[in-house]
Every structure is written in C-alpha cells, then in structure tokens.
Amino acid sequence: MKKNEHKVIPFPHLGELLMKKGMEAMEEKNYKEAYRYFDQGIQIEPDHEDINIGLALSLVELGRYQEAKVIVKRMMEQGIGDYFHVINIYLMILLQLNEHGEIIHVIEALFDEQQIPPERVESLENLLAMSKRIVGQQTDPSQPSQTEGLPIDETEVLRILENGTIEEQLYILSSLSNQNIRPWTDVLCQYLIEEKHPFLKTLALSLLREQEVNKTVELDKFGQRWTVNIEDLPKVEETEFLKMLQKELSEKLEHNDPIMYEQAMEMVKRHNILLYPLNIDHLSIWAEAYERLVKEAYGLVWDEPDEEISGILEEIRKLEGITFPVI
Structure with a gap:
C-alpha cells in the first residue's frame, strides 16, 4: 500500500444502527429523518432487506412513489428479502401511482407461477378484478368522466364504499387522502355508523381529522355507538x-x-x-x-x-x- 493511501473501514454494525434509528424515526412519523438514516444505511449494506424496505416505505410516506418503486423493483429483480412480502409492497406503490395495468400484469404472473399463498388468493383476485374495471373504464369513452383526484367515477366510488371488498374500500379511502375530502364528508360520516371493518373506520375518521373537519359525528364500533367531535380527537x-x-x-x-x-x-x-x-x-x-x-x-x-x-x-x-x- 502506498504511503498516505488508506482503506475505509466502516464502524462495526453501523448498518444495523442506522436501520434501528430509521425504524425509530418511522415510528415517530419523522419520515424525512427516517429516509436520511435508511439512505445512509443502504450505502453500507445495499442488499439488507430491512434497510431497503425501510427506505422504500419512508419514500412512500414522503409521497415519492416513483423512487420507492425503483427500490422495490430492484429488490424483486435481485431476490432481496421475502419475495411475496416485497411483491405486496410493490402492489401498494402501484396502487398509489394508479398503475393498474402493471398491477394486472404482476398479479396474473403470480397466478401463472402459482406463487400465491392460499390466504391471499381471494384478496388478490379482488384487486385484480378492480384494476381490470378501472383500466376498462379509463379506456372506454362511453364511461362517465372521472371524479377529480380519483381514478374512477363518483358512482363507482360510492358503490365500492357501500358494497366493495375490504381491499377495494381500503384503496378508495387511501385515494381520498390525497385530495380535499370535504365533498365526501357526509359519505364518510355515514360510513362510520355502517357495518364496516374497524380498521377502515379508523382510516375514515383519521381522514376527517387530518383535514380538520369540524363536525360532531356518530360512530359505531364493536357493538358500541357514541358521539364524537372530530376536532377533539387525538391522533x-x-x-x-x-x-x-x-x-x-x-x-x-x-x-x-x-x-x-x-x-x-x-x-x-x-x-x-x-x-x-x-x-x-x-x-x-x-x-x-x-x-x-x-x-x-x-x-x-x-x-x-x-x-x-x-x-x-x-x-x-x-x-x-x-x-x-x-x-
């Protein structure tokens, strides 16, 4: 080795330390800080499953979906992490990007390869059917115009919130988080007293709270019905x-x-x-x-x-x- 030439020796377990710091920042919803930790960690351990997933999810939380998609796609191509877990994250990102053609391609490939765990078959069939309907609606000029901010029209949104599968309702509620929900306030308030999954009711209530809807609403959960003021609710x-x-x-x-x-x-x-x-x-x-x-x-x-x-x-x-x- 020549004089003044040095090897860079990383601090032992630095990658694990950065991952832990990133996870803590994610739990505290400090997504910019989480991204910073994961981004540093991936420079040290580019094939570390949890660091890659943490980096992708922090980007999702920051709304940087295309960058998250690149990371997860690389994980799939290079076999980093549990394949089906990574596929699930990839599908989540595609949903946020409204890339339903790619969703159809991915799910149909999974069915062709028979790689789907039995407990996930029904939900993926539902997601596949929904994506096909959306793609068909987007390419059919006879369909009604789309609701602003959503990939499908208002009638379809109301149908899904009323009778759609849990996966479809999750998708619609997630989509509503990206736009002004005040036109949907009455619909969401009605949703809170209907027989819906408790997780989805929490999501609907959180949407109303995050957008500072000042309203007293009825809520039905686990057999109890009571009145809450949205502005008074904690996060x-x-x-x-x-x-x-x-x-x-x-x-x-x-x-x-x-x-x-x-x-x-x-x-x-x-x-x-x-x-x-x-x-x-x-x-x-x-x-x-x-x-x-x-x-x-x-x-x-x-x-x-x-x-x-x-x-x-x-x-x-x-x-x-x-x-x-x-x-």
Missing part, C-alpha cells in the same frame, strides 16, 4: 390507550426482556388502530394481560389468570383474530 398514535400501555409495558418488560416488550407493543399498536377512538378502562389490567400473553408464548406462565385478567385476555385474542386489510 391515532397519541391515544391514552397507546401511551399508558407503552409506559406500563416498558416498566414491566423492556429492561428485562426487550424482545417480549417489542412483541407486546406490536400487538398493542395493532389493537390501538382497531379500537380508536374508544376509551378503554382499567389500562393497568390490560398491561398485565399483554404481559401475560407474551409470556405464555414462551411457556413462562402456568397458573390460571384471575377472572378480570381472563376477560381482558379474551378481548385481546378477539382483536388478534381480526385480519388487517393489507395489499
């Missing part, structure tokens, strides 16, 4: 349920067993989305129930829970049984 990630359980589970688990703490919090975050904006009582007992549930998974609990804990465990297991509508 989904700032509910008392989430904050208190995070505090209590941190005290119970984080220092002694951070893995169990992360697993418990993943459940709490999923259930918080489903329950929002219900006021949940006895949060200390809920924390005990979540702690017990993760410990049971490791075979660390043998005694029978008391009646109060048992009732909450039953509620948690019901929430775990609710499938999230994902692309």
Whole structure:
C-alpha cells in the first residue's frame, strides 16, 4: 500500500444502527429523518432487506412513489428479502401511482407461477378484478368522466364504499387522502355508523381529522355507538390507550426482556388502530394481560389468570383474530 493511501473501514454494525434509528424515526412519523438514516444505511449494506424496505416505505410516506418503486423493483429483480412480502409492497406503490395495468400484469404472473399463498388468493383476485374495471373504464369513452383526484367515477366510488371488498374500500379511502375530502364528508360520516371493518373506520375518521373537519359525528364500533367531535380527537398514535400501555409495558418488560416488550407493543399498536377512538378502562389490567400473553408464548406462565385478567385476555385474542386489510 502506498504511503498516505488508506482503506475505509466502516464502524462495526453501523448498518444495523442506522436501520434501528430509521425504524425509530418511522415510528415517530419523522419520515424525512427516517429516509436520511435508511439512505445512509443502504450505502453500507445495499442488499439488507430491512434497510431497503425501510427506505422504500419512508419514500412512500414522503409521497415519492416513483423512487420507492425503483427500490422495490430492484429488490424483486435481485431476490432481496421475502419475495411475496416485497411483491405486496410493490402492489401498494402501484396502487398509489394508479398503475393498474402493471398491477394486472404482476398479479396474473403470480397466478401463472402459482406463487400465491392460499390466504391471499381471494384478496388478490379482488384487486385484480378492480384494476381490470378501472383500466376498462379509463379506456372506454362511453364511461362517465372521472371524479377529480380519483381514478374512477363518483358512482363507482360510492358503490365500492357501500358494497366493495375490504381491499377495494381500503384503496378508495387511501385515494381520498390525497385530495380535499370535504365533498365526501357526509359519505364518510355515514360510513362510520355502517357495518364496516374497524380498521377502515379508523382510516375514515383519521381522514376527517387530518383535514380538520369540524363536525360532531356518530360512530359505531364493536357493538358500541357514541358521539364524537372530530376536532377533539387525538391522533391515532397519541391515544391514552397507546401511551399508558407503552409506559406500563416498558416498566414491566423492556429492561428485562426487550424482545417480549417489542412483541407486546406490536400487538398493542395493532389493537390501538382497531379500537380508536374508544376509551378503554382499567389500562393497568390490560398491561398485565399483554404481559401475560407474551409470556405464555414462551411457556413462562402456568397458573390460571384471575377472572378480570381472563376477560381482558379474551378481548385481546378477539382483536388478534381480526385480519388487517393489507395489499
């Protein structure tokens, strides 16, 4: 080696550190900072699955869909990460870009290759059918003109919100987030009291809140109906349920067993989305129930829970049984 010529030696585990920092920024919804961490991480470990996915998802959150698409397509071509998980992210990005022709191509190829997990067949068939309808409507001049900001006309939007599949409703609600929803306020308020998936109701309520719709509405969830003022609602990630359980589970688990703490919090975050904006009582007992549930998974609990804990465990297991509508 010549004098003054040096090898650059990366700091050990720097890629993992950057990935962790990026994940923390994503959880805090600081997407610009998350992108910065993931972008640095990919320079060090270009084939790291989680760094690539984190970078793509941070770009999605920043509305930079074309750049995210390039990253995910490279992952597919180079075999980085779980193939079907990466395909799911790719389809999500294509939906945001309204590239329904490409969606049709991808899904039909998956069916031809018989690479679809059985539990995903129905949802992908629904997505395929919807994309074919949209492509047909876009190319048929006899169809009504499109609703501004949406790839399909108003009649079709109303039909999907009323009777469409969960995947179709998720797509429409996601599309509405990119435009002024005030013309759709009455439709979304009616949606909140109909028999719909609790995740989708949370999404609809969040749309109204984010666009500062000042309205008192009725909400029906888990057999309860009550009135809420949209402006008074906290953000989904700032509910008392989430904050208190995070505090209590941190005290119970984080220092002694951070893995169990992360697993418990993943459940709490999923259930918080489903329950929002219900006021949940006895949060200390809920924390005990979540702690017990993760410990049971490791075979660390043998005694029978008391009646109060048992009732909450039953509620948690019901929430775990609710499938999230994902692309």
